[in-house]
Amino acid sequence: MTPALLELDEVSLSRGGRVVLDRVTLRVQAGQVTAIVGPSGAGKSSLLRCAVGLDRLDAGRVRVDGHDALELDPRVLRRRVALVAQHPVMLPGTVADNLAYALPAGAVDGEAARRSLERAGLDVSFASRVAGELSGGERARVAVARALTRDPVALLLDEPTAALDPARAAGVEALMRELAGLGLAVLVASHDVAIVRRSADAAVLLEAGRVTASGTAADVLDAWAGRPA
Amino acid sequence: MSQAAVGQVVVSVALVLAAIALSWRARIGLERELAVVSIRAIVQLTAVGAVVTLVFQHVGLAAAFVLVMLGVAAWTSGRRIRAIPHGPLLAGAAIGLPALLALGLLLAAQAFPATPRGIVPVAGILIGGAMAAASLTGRRLLEELHDRLDEIETRLLLGASAREALATPLRRAVTTALVPALDQTRIVGLVTLPGTFVGLVLGGASPATAARIQLTVLLSLLFVELTASLLLAHLVSRVVIVAGERIEVPQAQARYGA
Structure with a gap:
């Protein structure tokens, strides 16, 4: 088995005395789409937060490309492993300002902005739009483009299709496959069974903060479907 | 009691009662607080009136009095940032x-003049201004x-550092906190005749002298309030920034994914 690009090893997290993640182990391969499935409140979003160091782990470790995440500069880690939130927040200014935020001056030229926008399914004309005036679906795409301008090796998506109509959801699905095809490790938290079944190579089932099944997307979804409600 | 004293008591008490009645009628819910702060003000000023003669006669007592002012200001302002550990200490600094x-x-x-009579009132104004700025900054930042x-x-x-991520909230808090000081300076003489000026003129100083002293205080306050605001914002941000370029807000749940 090739070494995983992103590894979470026995990761535990508690918040206000409540156990949120309990010794979760997860491997995300480059060039693959890996899905985290499970009921609401199972800890899917928290797991993504832990992967980018937004929450302090109680135990366990995160490795990126074989390196312990604690040894990486958190700012570098969050560019290499880019997390796109379920309801992305647009920063003040234009879409171009958002794409270039916190990057060295000149790092995102017109060409880089165009490439990121087009990959996220947006026209280059979006660059000059005021980010705060975009619709929910447009924000979601700009958030993906914003992550891509950071040249990540892994892209973490939290419920990327939750607020989208079926046509746009299919677009996100195609985008995930395309990015994996370019060699990125894609990790998606979703409870959209159909999309996970179609687009994910591997999956884990998270229930009450614990991994209760892992394997191919089909096996994991079948295991989840077999659970008493 | 002189005719003026009777008039002062009757009208001011009547106006406070009217304010309390208005608050009750409009269902604002400030009746209790209006009554409490009014009674506090009466007690505090009467007490200060009694000790101030003593304080004005001894430098040591004057210094102690300034420290008490600072302590009360730190405590009052610290309560505005209760969620932050050691709030009064940070506010005091x-x-x-x-x-x-x-x-x-x-x-x-x-x-x-470096005498109790010179030090105490000026210290009061500067500490009071700094307290207002610190309170507003702390409240807005939280x-x-x-x-x-x-x-x-x-x-x-x-990929921003925690310091960069906090720059915008910090700037918003400091600019909000400085609004009263900026406005007070902008309209001085046109809308308000500040206390120092009025006091000096009533005390027999020429209007020119009174204006000069008032200006000295007012312009010093701009520095004092901006610095107090920036310092408090800096101290609070040092508390909420934790290792690993993370921000932990006491008593706050992380919004996203929590």
């Missing part, structure tokens, strides 16, 4: 440093940290 620095400069330049945590986390996710 943010208020005391600029206020005492400005006071020292004014005394060194002999702008005011609001920003609670209400805009998802924006701050977005900045972190995009």
Whole structure:
């Protein structure tokens, strides 16, 4: 088995005395789409937060490309492993300002902005739009483009299709496959069974903060479907 | 009691009662607080009136009095940032440093006599101004940290340092806190005749002298309030920034994914 690009090893997290993640182990391969499935409140979003160091782990470790995440500069880690939130927040200014935020001056030229926008399914004309005036679906795409301008090796998506109509959801699905095809490790938290079944190579089932099944997307979804409600 | 004293008591008490009645009628819910602060003000000023004669006669007592002012200001302002550990201590530092620095400069330049009569009132004004700025800064900054945590986390996710991610909330808090000081300076003489000016004129100083002293205080306050605001914002941000370029807001749940 090739070494995983992103590894979470026995990761535990508690918040206000409540156990949120309990010794979760997860491997995300480059060039693959890996899905985290499970009921609401199972800890899917928290797991993504832990992967980018937004929450302090109680135990366990995160490795990126074989390196312990604690040894990486958190700012570098969050560019290499880019997390796109379920309801992305647009920063003040234009879409171009958002794409270039916190990057060295000149790092995102017109060409880089165009490439990121087009990959996220947006026209280059979006660059000059005021980010705060975009619709929910447009924000979601700009958030993906914003992550891509950071040249990540892994892209973490939290419920990327939750607020989208079926046509746009299919677009996100195609985008995930395309990015994996370019060699990125894609990790998606979703409870959209159909999309996970179609687009994910591997999956884990998270229930009450614990991994209760892992394997191919089909096996994991079948295991989840077999659970008493 | 002189005719003036009777008039002062009757009209001011009547106006406070009217304010309480208005609050009750409009269902604002401030009746109790209006009554409490009015009674506090009466007790505090009567007590100060009694001790101030003593304080004005001994430098040691005057210094102690300034420290009490600072302590009360730190406590009052610290309560506005209760969620932050050691709030009163941080507020005390943010208020005391600029206020005492400005006071020292004014005394060194002999702008005011280095006597209890010179020190106590000026220290009161500077500490009071710094307290107002620190309270507003702390309150607004905590609001920003609670209400805009998802924006701050977005900045972190995009690779900003925690300091960079807090720059915008910090700037918003400081500019909001400085609004009263800026407005007070902008309209002085046109809308308000500030206390120092009025007091000096009533005390027999020429209007020109009164204006000069008032201006000295007012312009010093701009420095004192801005510095107090920046210091408090800096101290609070040092508390909420934790290792690993993360931000932990006490008593706040992380918005996203929590």
